[in-house]
Amino acid sequence: MKWLTTLGVLAVLTSYIVTPAIAQSSSQNWPQWRGPTMDGVAQAEPPLKWSETENVKWKVKIPGFGSSTPIIWGNQVFISTAVPSGKKAAEKKTASDQPAENRGDREGRRRSGGGGGGFGAEPAPDESYQFTLISYDRTTGKVLWQHVAREETPHEGHHKDHGFASASPMTDGKHVLAYFGSRGLYCYDMKGNLKWEKDFGDMQTRNGFGEGSSAALHGNTVVVLWDHEGDDFIVALDKNTGKELWKQKRDEPTNWTTPLVVEHNGKPQVIINGTNKIRSYDLQTGKLIWECAGQTLNAIPTPVADEDTVYVTSGFRGNALQAIALGRTGDLTDTDAVRWSHNKSTPYVPSPLLVDDLLYIVAGNNGVLSCFDKKTGKIHFEHERLEGLYGIYASPVAAKDRIYVLGREGTCVVLKKGPELEIIATNKLDDKTDASFAMVGKEIFVRGHQYLYCIAEK
Secondary structure (H helix, E strand, O other), rough: OOOOOOOOHHHHHHHHHHOOOOOOOOOOEOOOOOOOOOOOOOOOOOOOOOOOOOOEEEEOOOOEEEOOOEEEEEEEEEEEEEEEEEEEEOOOOHHOOHHHHHHHOOEEEEEOOOOOOOOOOOOOEEEEEEEEEEEOOOOOOOEEEEEEEEEEEEOOEOOOOOOOOOOEEEEEOEEEEOHHHHHOOOEEEOOOOOEEEOOOOOOOOOOHOOOOOOOEEEOOOOEEEEEOOOOEEEEEOOOOOHHHHHHHHEOOOOOOOOOOEEOOOOOOEEEEEOOOOOEEEOOOOOOOOEEEEEOOEEOOOOOOOOOOOOEEEEEEEOEHHHHHHOOOOOEEEOOOOOOEOOOOOEEEEEOOEOOOEEEEOOOOOOEEEEEOOOOOOOEEEEEEEEEOOOOOOOOOEEEOOEEEEEOOEEEEEEOOOOOOOOEEEEEEEOOOOOOOOOEEEEEEEEOOOOOEEEEEEO
């Protein structure tokens, strides 16, 4: 996204600009999932090369487990994690133990999902977990403060590849919000004092795969997506008080995507990927602006947007990439609002990366990359294998005219940004890595299964 700093130019071009969710000091902060503009583009100068013995500024052991992305503001680095307490649960709770009004169940009935487990699902645990937010000193990696938001035995399990802390925190420099799905949303000040909390009940996820959507922060509004096998909704809260601003019903199955907030024609809208339909809501009122069918099952990736188009992808039991015009209203399915589309080698979990006129996607969860012209959909290169990457959950990040693609085994392939595939570095850490990079200043923050790394040139 291009930034305009002249007020006169802004006045003329307001109707053509998409404004990112949080814009303050973008080069020095990474305030939420996918960074200051929610698109994985960093105004940073990170190192090109690193390893366990090269350019590691600090490395600290993380208690518990999670796959949420670190966020950074000033000299603080925040992560969320779920720590086993070692305390056996007296009686295992399930979603069906909750009153219908708490579960969001349709007429008190359960759809498929809940405490059961599909292929790849871990069963519900028999011990409690401490759902924890940690603040680290950015310079040294020392813990500044650590708070247990809630201790609870989860009512259902999770996919074997992740845990109970998949949602990334959010901050605006005054508040830091930790979202744990069925365990609630918690707002702290920067010193770790709890300001408010909100409980939404218990989700019943498809196949018992657990929860993964992050909340989104825009101005004074926090947006929470609650798509599961019970009653679905999207809700907006006041970040200062937790007060509900509006709430809208939805009709999606379990959804692991994260809302994208953009501004078009001076009005913020919330765009949500979906199996049934992609939908856009007015951030101020919750009113549905537009919707469009065309995605696959398990529409997980977070969309990205430029000044007039949103790019939406999914890749489970099919492939879908749609470039949809912003500024339209109503049902856009099979209309010219879909400027172009593609149905091959699209991502399952990783989100797309939009940088300048280039749109990058991986195929499935694999180390296979494609690049498109964002305006026309022209393929610059397609289905190119990145050697050393055999599985990917993290979303690609762009910085300093480079593309960083992180694999699950700790390997990162660095490409030169451009319409041709050119690998310029391959880096390896010993830890497994599912969380996406956070990049600020001259540093990269990497959350592994066991360690939190700060990568910087020495």
